[in-house]
Amino acid sequence: MVDHEREANNGVEWRVKVLQDGSSVKLEPAETGIIQKAWLGLAGLLLAMKMKVAGFLNKVWNIGADDPRKVIHGLKVGLALSLVSVFYYTRPLYDGVGGTAIWAVMTVVVIFEFSVGACLCKGFNRATATLTGGALALGFHYLAEKSGKTFEPVILSISVFLLASAATFSRFIPVIKDRFDYGITIFILTFSFVSVSGYRVENLITMAQQRLSTIAIGVSICFCVCIFICPVWAGGDLHFLIVRNMEKLACSLEGLVTEYFNDKNSSEDDKSRSKKWQEYKCILNSKGSEDSLSKLAIWEPAHGNFGFKHPWKQYLKIGAAIRRCAYCVEALNGCINSDVQAPEYIKTHLNEVCIRLSSEASKVLKEAASSMKTTMKSPYIDSFVGEMNIAVEELHTALRTLPNKKLITPSQGTETMSLIEALPMIPVSSLLIEISARIEGVVDAVEELAELAGFKPADDDEKNEESIEAQGKVVTVEIQQV
């Protein structure tokens, strides 16, 4: 867009050129002098800044609008901090914990996390690590005190050195890293804190006791605010992330294949097509999110459809199975967009069966997704898989009979199909067959989940439909890539 403006009092006419993305501004003054130049430069700078700030604010607004839970999370942190500061402002409460109320503030700030799982994990880690680290440090302190003033700092230093080294190294052990990473930090912190300051502070036990009680206050405030005000469940996020990935895969697969076969003037809108069905690409990199969500989910109590020992590990298997399909869809996308293409009249011969296979495969995926969404066993899934396998057989047959096909070309009348021209079609078909095989892997993983989590069988059709409808209203969950 080009913007014409006339600044009357300066007698200068200039054109402000705002670039398409709204991030950069170019000034093209019609007349120039030194002061005018400076003025123009300043005005341009200000305008550019304004545009940048507006663009940034717009982005920030969108982050909040896309997922209001993020805004709510901010407010929850503010609320928890305000609640905890009440301890500081109220004289009787303040005296009760002997002036160490500030530790409660600290606990709230470092523990409060977006999801309930992360919050519980950190709270549990902090409490346990403070306890064990403090107890161990008191033990060493007692030993050091017994051995006289000269040796005391030596023993304390050596114990800090050894324990900190060992604890730091232990963070590289996967089991510990996954569950107690934060705990180790707090363990080292508390241990060095108590054992080092124990050298100068007299009533160490009272200090430890007060510290523990303030941490307990901070942790309980965190837990209450996190769980009872608009809770965000890592487990629910993981569940819907997997469901959404399945749906995305289904849409991309069907869309890519259908457009490839139906597209008459493929060279023109290659670009727009390749943009439209690329949703599957975010599946390729969602392993990180899935892993971290499943680690957090195991800390969460039973909620909604998810029981106490919900098999969160199984979700990782489903995720991996989905990703295996996505890798093949990525290769399929490569074949579809490659330079060498089969002529239109050859495409037509595999058209029907390929589209049918892709739509059957996508139906299977969608059914598996909806079975997960409703946490009910699907009564149709087996027959859908059967249909898909019939379509696979049909494609096999179509490929096998390809060279014998007679076809009518406008110019030469009836002739045998040239197999060489059909060559580019064969990888597409064979990838479709491979994808169907991998989709069966997804279905198996989902059925295993249904067993482990005890999904109800959906024998009552009407009930099932109602439930699907009800669940369809669940707000779709967007997970940030970790």
Added chain:
Amino acid sequence: MVDHEREANNGVEWRVKVLQDGSSVKLEPAETGIIQKAWLGLAGLLLAMKMKVAGFLNKVWNIGADDPRKVIHGLKVGLALSLVSVFYYTRPLYDGVGGTAIWAVMTVVVIFEFSVGACLCKGFNRATATLTGGALALGFHYLAEKSGKTFEPVILSISVFLLASAATFSRFIPVIKDRFDYGITIFILTFSFVSVSGYRVENLITMAQQRLSTIAIGVSICFCVCIFICPVWAGGDLHFLIVRNMEKLACSLEGLVTEYFNDKNSSEDDKSRSKKWQEYKCILNSKGSEDSLSKLAIWEPAHGNFGFKHPWKQYLKIGAAIRRCAYCVEALNGCINSDVQAPEYIKTHLNEVCIRLSSEASKVLKEAASSMKTTMKSPYIDSFVGEMNIAVEELHTALRTLPNKKLITPSQGTETMSLIEALPMIPVSSLLIEISARIEGVVDAVEELAELAGFKPADDDEKNEESIEAQGKVVTVEIQQV
């Protein structure tokens, strides 16, 4: 293994069965009584525990042996903590910072990270956030004090609520999350800390000053230990991760294709084959590591071959290009291990040209990797790409002439090759062609890096070879999946 033992003084004979994985033990006593049963149970339990502990210790030992830098990191943390505790034990130093030396200990524990980049990032974040948070809190404190005793806690609470909410929400903005995530925590912490405790503490400015100086002491000790004692550079790790990924891809590609064509009794050792060339699979999920390493690398000063403004972002592009190849190799692996296979005599006809293509492609990848390793422009890469493209053309030709090929089968003499039987070969070939195209993308990305980072041209062949040899000794870097 079955272990026979005779316990003479108990007169009991039993067999201890240790399962293959060394994790579980089964006791099968020959004669039983109640005491003997209990005794056996206890012995079995102790043995099982011993095996478990031994297995765990073995794993821990391997973690250290595989990457000694992890052990060194533990020792470095211990050293930094011991150094900082000297401040506490030495009377003059302790008096100098007015008893707040404990903050230095805390700083060391939370800032010290594995790589230099992470340590600098956290240190910078902590220092900046403490400064700004503290200054802002002092300002609000001044305002609140002016407005009288009644309003003071109200104003303080509201300011804490608003700033904490806004700061927490700002963590969801990608730019801020990538660089200042830790800083935001510390900002909220310091702000609430100072503004809440300011309500009760009189000499607030002195406290803030002392806190800053102890944090400065902690941060400088961290930086010195982290940078000057066996530093671990995130940038170097990223560099070698990419190089290793390229080499893994090259090996897997060549290995898979060569074994597929040379394997005469493929049905038997399918399992062993599929295990041997699966190294490429770790490329599929390495995006997380690459992203986090590149975020840390930008904090690092110039070191070794990496200058001040080394283009770390470009490594992500190379990584993505490598992953695009790996997706196709994954699909290729699926085709190679699929149930429907072409008969041996058809494989033979594409044997030579496919193996040649895969070896040329792998040569290109290895050359690109070695060019990165030595940070020198490769003089051969273009000719290698040329060779690869010639091999692609040959494969195209071989596919095109396939139906006309006469072949001699032992039973029926000369006949035209059956194209139907060749069908399973076509996807393999076409994926190989697609992989070659994607490898050119990798080469382009590496060449762009060479331009951006100013790789020296390797005009002197001898020098180049020396350099390659020298760099070959660099310890291979294993990155933990983040």
